[in-house]
Amino acid sequence: MKKLSDFDYKLVEFDVNRNKEIEKLRKQFVNQYPVSFIKVMKYKDYILGQKNHDNFCYQIETGLRKLGSIQGATSKKFGMYQDRNTGEIILAKKWNVSNSPELTFEEVRKAILKLLKDGKTNNRHGIINSKISQMLCYKILSVYFPNLYLSIFSENHLNFFIAQFHENINAGDQFSEIYDKQMELIRLKNEHLIAKNWNGIEFMTYLYLVFPQAHDVREKSDIKVVTNLVDSEKSSEEDLVINGEIKSIKDIGNSKKRNVPNENSEENVPSIKGKTKIDFEERQKRLSEIGALGEAVVVNYEKDRLTNFPELARKVKQVSLNDDSLGYDVRSYNEDGTERFIEVKSTTLQKSEKLQFYLSDNELQKAKELSNYWIYRVFDVEDFCEIVMIENPFSPKKLEKIDIKPTNYFVQIKTN
Numbered sequence: 001m002k003k004l005s006d007f008d009y010k011l012v013e014f015d016v017n018r019n020k021e022i023e024k025l026r027k028q029f030v031n032q033y034p035v036s037f038i039k040v041m042k043y044k045d046y047i048l049g050q051k052n053h054d055n056f057c058y059q060i061e062t063g064l065r066k067l068g069s070i071q072g073a074t075s076k077k078f079g080m081y082q083d084r085n086t087g088e089i090i091l092a093k094k095w096n097v098s099n100s101p102e103l104t105f106e107e108v109r110k111a112i113l114k115l116l117k118d119g120k121t122n123n124r125h126g127i128i129n130s131k132i133s134q135m136l137c138y139k140i141l142s143v144y145f146p147n148l149y150l151s152i153f154s155e156n157h158l159n160f161f162i163a164q165f166h167e168n169i170n171a172g173d174q175f176s177e178i179y180d181k182q183m184e185l186i187r188l189k190n191e192h193l194i195a196k197n198w199n200g201i202e203f204m205t206y207l208y209l210v211f212p213q214a215h216d217v218r219e220k221s222d223i224k225v226v227t228n229l230v231d232s233e234k235s236s237e238e239d240l241v242i243n244g245e246i247k248s249i250k251d252i253g254n255s256k257k258r259n260v261p262n263e264n265s266e267e268n269v270p271s272i273k274g275k276t277k278i279d280f281e282e283r284q285k286r287l288s289e290i291g292a293l294g295e296a297v298v299v300n301y302e303k304d305r306l307t308n309f310p311e312l313a314r315k316v317k318q319v320s321l322n323d324d325s326l327g328y329d330v331r332s333y334n335e336d337g338t339e340r341f342i343e344v345k346s347t348t349l350q351k352s353e354k355l356q357f358y359l360s361d362n363e364l365q366k367a368k369e370l371s372n373y374w375i376y377r378v379f380d381v382e383d384f385c386e387i388v389m390i391e392n393p394f395s396p397k398k399l400e401k402i403d404i405k406p407t408n409y410f411v412q413i414k415t416n
Contacts, residue, residue, distance in 0.1 A: 002165045004192040010210045011194065012292030012321065017314075019202055022066050026143055026201070029059055035116055043105035047089065048075050049082030057081065060139060067143060067201060068151035070135040077133035079108040094131070107131075112140065119145050128177045138178055146199040150182045152207070160217045161185055161207055169223045193385050194300050294346025294378040295320060295329050297385050302332040302342070309335060327366025328373065341370050346378040351386050355413040367394040 033041075033056055041056070048057035057078045061070055075081040079095040082088070089101045097103035111131045118126030119141045130137050134153070141149040152158055158181040159172030165188055175181045189195045189203050198206070208214055213226055299318050306313035312333040320329040330342040343366075345357040355377055359367075367373045375390040393413055 002167060004165075004188050004195055007210045008293040008296070010206075010292075011296035012318070014206055014209055014296075016198065016202055019205055022201060025064055026067060026146065029064055030144060032059070035113065038109060038112060038116075041109060043080065043089075043101050043108075046078075046105060046108070047080055047082050048078055049084050060136075060143065064139075064143060068139060068153055068204065070139050070153060073133065073135055077136050079111075079132075080104055115140060116144055119148065122148060124177075124179055128179050134178055138182070142200055146201050148200070150185060150200040151204040152182070152185075153178070154217075155181070156217050156220055156223065157214050158182065158185070159220065160214050160223045161211065163223050163225055164211055167225055169225060172223075194297065197300075197304075294381050295344045297346075297378055297381065298330050298342060298344050298376050298387070301387060302330065302340075306333065306335070309333070312337065325362065327360075327363045328370075330376075334372065338372060340372050340374055341366070342374045342376050343367070344376050344378060346381045348381055349379060351379040351388065355388060355390065364394065367392060 044050070044055070046056045048055065048061070050058075053059070053062075057075075065071065070077070075090075076092045078092075080089060080091050080101065083090055091099065091101065091104045095104050095107055097107055114126065115130050115132055115137060117123075118130070127137070127141070132140070134155075138149060138153045139151075142151045142153075150158075152161070155172075155178055158178065162172040162175065162181060162184055163169050165171075172181055175184055185203070185207070186200070189198065195203060195206065211226060213224070217223060295318050299316055302316045303313045306316065312335075316330065316332045318329065319326055319331050326341075327343070328341040329344045332340040332342055334340050343359075343363055347357075357375075357377065367375075371392070373392040373394070375393060377388040377390065379386045379388065390413065
C-alpha cells in the first residue's frame, strides 16, 4: 500500500494559498446561513428556481461549486424546488407533507439541523442515516466543517483515490459508505507531515493535482490504478555534474527497501574526475521531482514559524523554482523583518552526529556574502523530517568548526 508521502514530488507544484478565494466564499456562506438563521429560515430563503439567486440551494450548489460539484443530480436532491417556467413549488416524494411547501420545508429544515449537529460531533450513524441526499449531505458537511470532511462527494471519485493508495481498483468497495471512504482518505492525510495541517478543501485540491485522471472518472469501470507518475524503483541517490556544480539527488521513493549509500562514509564523497556533464534540460524535471520535498518541507516550516507574523509568512518563497543561481533555495524572514536566505540540504537518512553535505562553489560564495545565510539540513525527509537549522556556518567565528574538502565542496560540521 502506498502512502501520501510517496507522491511528495508534487508538493512543489502545490500552493495552499490558491484556496484563499474558495475559503472566503465558504466563510461568506456560513456567515449568511448560520445555524441560528436556519432555525428560523423560510422555504423561500431555501428553494432553488427563483429569479433571485439569494437562497440556500443556489448558493451551496452554484455559488460554492469550486468546493465540489453537486450539479450532476437533479434539483430533487434539495427536497423541494421551484419550477422556473411555471413557478410551481415541486415537492420530492420522500419529503412531501400534505402537499404543503411550508410543512415539507419544516421536515427539510429539521434534517439539515440534525445533520449539522451530527456533523459537528462526527456522528457516523446519524450522518449515514440522514434523509438528505448523499451529495448534498456531504457538501453541507464540508462547507460547515472543512476540518472534518472532504470536498469530494462523488463515490466514484472517492473510490478512484482510494484505489491509488491501495493499488487495487476495487479497494474502495471495502468502505461501504461515503463517510467511510472520506475517513480513509483523511486517515492517509493525517499520517503526512505537511498534509495533516490541511483542511478538507486543501486536501481535495491536492488530490486532484496529484491524480488529474480523477476528472475523467464517470463510472466505476473508469477507475484504474495510475502507474506512470514516478518510477521510484529506478530512482537512486547519485551525484550529477550540472554546469560544473555538484547536485546531490536524494531518493524520495522506496529507499528503505534498498541499500542507500551512507552519507557519513568517505566512499560517498564524489570525485570530479571522470564525471560527465549531463544535459540540464533533460534532467531538470527529474531533479525538481526528487528534490522538491525537502524545500517544500522547509517552506511550510517557515510559514508555521512565522504564524504570529502573517505578513512575513505570506512572503516566504521557494526562489529556487524560478532561479537556481541565487545560491540559496528559500527566501524567508526573521521576526524583525530582515531576510533569511536558506539553502536546503535534504537526505533520506536519519539524523547523525555529523552534519555533512555537498556545497557548490556558488553556494559557498553566497554564504560568505550574505550575513543572514542559513543551512537547513532536512533528515529522514520521506518520513519524520527532522530539520537541523545552522546559522551561517561560514562566518569567521564558525569557520574553525568547518572541514571543507574541495570536491566542489564536501562540508562536515563539528557539533560537539
